[in-house]
Amino acid sequence: MSGDAQISRLKPGRRTDIRRENERAILEAAEKVFAEAGFGGATMQLIADMAGLPKANLHYYFATKEDLYRKVVQQIFEIWLDAASSFDDAPGPVEGIGAYIDAKMDISRTHPHGSKVWASEVMHGAPVIQDYLETTLRDWTDGRIAVIQRWIDEGKMRPVNPRHLLYMLWATTQHYADFGHQIQTLNNGKPLSDKQWQEAKASVKDMVLRGIGAI
Amino acid sequence: MSGDAQISRLKPGRRTDIRRENERAILEAAEKVFAEAGFGGATMQLIADMAGLPKANLHYYFATKEDLYRKVVQQIFEIWLDAASSFDDAPGPVEGIGAYIDAKMDISRTHPHGSKVWASEVMHGAPVIQDYLETTLRDWTDGRIAVIQRWIDEGKMRPVNPRHLLYMLWATTQHYADFGHQIQTLNNGKPLSDKQWQEAKASVKDMVLRGIGAI
DNA sequence: CTTCACCTTGACCATACGGTCAGGAAACGA
DNA sequence: TCGTTTCCTGACCGTATGGTCAAGGTGAAG
Incomplete structure (x- = not known):
């Protein structure tokens, strides 16, 4: 794993933007982690850390690891x-x-x-x-x-x-x-x-x- | 995972052949499992099953998963x-x-x-x-x-x-x-x-x- | 202000995994 | 036959992981 750099994630005010912004940050982090570790080697915790969110929050937006990967x-x-x-x-x-x-x-x-x-x-x-x-x-x-x-x-x-x-x-x-x-x-x-x-x-x-x- | 086919493994009599034959079977199974599941997705149990050996026996020939992968x-x-x-x-x-x-x-x-x-x-x-x-x-x-x-x-x-x-x-x-x-x-x-x-x-x-x- | 839907999160759980170990079996040499 | 080395394996352990949940926070609408 080369980069620990956290995905930039702006704190949006408007309600609509919250979902969009968080999903974007999660997907961006997930793409990187899945690419560097493979599906089996990737962990939700690592994706969460890179997206700057608690792990439980990932499961609020994406029910399962498979769901996230599919997206x-x-x-x-x-x-x-x-x-x-x-x-x-x-x-x-x-x-x-x-x-x-x-x-x-x-x-x-x-x-x-x-x-x-x-x-x-x-x-x-x-x-x-x-x-x-x-x-x-x-x-x-x-x-x-x-x-x-x-x-x-x-x-x-x-x-x-x-x-x-x-x-x-x-x-x-x-x-x-x-x-x-x-x-x-x-x-x-x-x-x-x-x-x-x-x-x-x-x-x-x-x-x-x-x-x-x-x- | 497409193939559950077990790797053919002959039971050799001679002492020298035991090691060679088992290592060969393990490596062959490992290559297939690592290819199909990736390093993170591969499990020692799956490799053991495909090689037709108990999991503990894998660790007798290859100390760790990394060792096996490296080979x-x-x-x-x-x-x-x-x-x-x-x-x-x-x-x-x-x-x-x-x-x-x-x-x-x-x-x-x-x-x-x-x-x-x-x-x-x-x-x-x-x-x-x-x-x-x-x-x-x-x-x-x-x-x-x-x-x-x-x-x-x-x-x-x-x-x-x-x-x-x-x-x-x-x-x-x-x-x-x-x-x-x-x-x-x-x-x-x-x-x-x-x-x-x-x-x-x-x-x-x-x-x-x-x-x-x-x- | 109140209400309500949406968002956040620490704590928790069951499972699966890599790895260990002790004790026994089998092969070999003398 | 006996002793020694090598091989075999079921049972076990600590840990990490995916996922859950209940309680609390927060923005928007009336």
């Missing part, structure tokens, strides 16, 4: 889907896939905890979000495969397997969040700088877009 | 390093990187649990194998970067950033193990067939090798 995972899934829109309304793979890589790399940098929670959830067999995988994710995947296939048919890129292209996009971009600690260690223990993130994005886009013959 | 992670790291030799004594990127992708994809198929344990360990900040990252892995990485740079200088591939190429190789190949459940779900719930694994390997190699201008 965290759902939140992340929504962010994933938002980024996915980069894919749409693009004339070709250079713009569409390029924007998608940009968006996903940005998420890896700004939401590393969320990415790890998602990875952990999937690695453990997706006990909580299995239905999302079978519905929303599958539909989204099928749709993007159709788009890629269209680009191939239009001669805008080489005839690669669209499904494995998607896997490569997910793997490569999320790697910078999920394995961020390893990358930081190999970067002499220092987090990637702005310039290094730019270099990472450029490298990924360059290799992928050339790999599919889009440039 | 599991080390075992995986050795497998990683063995595969790395594919990189060496290759005349160029097509052979070297091609063989490396083959080897790592094979490991993702044959040792999915190990890959997940490794991923989980790194995601949690590598509390156990931090020193490996800073020594063995860093040295190996630097060496391969030098090899890739030589290939670039010799005009055998485009001048990509060798470090980000390595990250892409790791990410893409390990994705098929770590996110195997997601891939299986998107494959109508069925594990990838032999033919589909061949297709995956070919796709990855094709996109990567073209992406770096080696073919």
Whole structure:
């Protein structure tokens, strides 16, 4: 566990804000703790401490640990889907896939905890979000495969397997969040700088877009 | 937890074999349980049940849960390093990187649990194998970067950033193990067939090798 | 001010977990 | 056969954890 830093939590006056603000602080703390310790290793006490609340107060807002975890995972899934829109309304793979890589790399940098929670959830067999995988994710995947296939048919890129292209996009971009600690260690223990993130994005886009013959 | 299948454990007669056989069964069970539940979610009782031994017997061979976990992670790291030799004594990127992708994809198929344990360990900040990252892995990485740079200088591939190429190789190949459940779900719930694994390997190699201008 | 719904929290409980231990069984060497 | 080392295991222990509860505090509405 690296950071003991407490989540900032403003004391709101208005009644409506109390709930929203506390739920926000709890979810933010939970995302961090679940990411750093895993579901089994996370404790409600630790989340409570990081959110700056007594443990009993957590159970007032979230009945069980599973409830809290479910909310965290759902939140992340929504962010994933938002980024996915980069894919749409693009004339070709250079713009569409390029924007998608940009968006996903940005998420890896700004939401590393969320990415790890998602990875952990999937690695453990997706006990909580299995239905999302079978519905929303599958539909989204099928749709993007159709788009890629269209680009191939239009001669805008080489005839690669669209499904494995998607896997490569997910793997490569999320790697910078999920394995961020390893990358930081190999970067002499220092987090990637702005310039290094730019270099990472450029490298990924360059290799992928050339790999599919889009440039 | 998907599989309750007990690890096969032969009852050996000879004294020497008892230790080896039991340690093997425990490590095999532990790898599976740690992968499916994470370190925090795994219990010694569950590992004992899967190994077909009383819990107290586990503590006879491995003093603590951390000890057992450490052994599991080390075992995986050795497998990683063995595969790395594919990189060496290759005349160029097509052979070297091609063989490396083959080897790592094979490991993702044959040792999915190990890959997940490794991923989980790194995601949690590598509390156990931090020193490996800073020594063995860093040295190996630097060496391969030098090899890739030589290939670039010799005009055998485009001048990509060798470090980000390595990250892409790791990410893409390990994705098929770590996110195997997601891939299986998107494959109508069925594990990838032999033919589909061949297709995956070919796709990855094709996109990567073209992406770096080696073919 | 009164009322009431909502929020807060220290104390508490049952359970499950990692780990211990003593005593017995089994393998080995002489 | 006997002694010694290694292996086996049921019973047990202290602790930490998820969750509960009852009593008290606090903001808003009339």
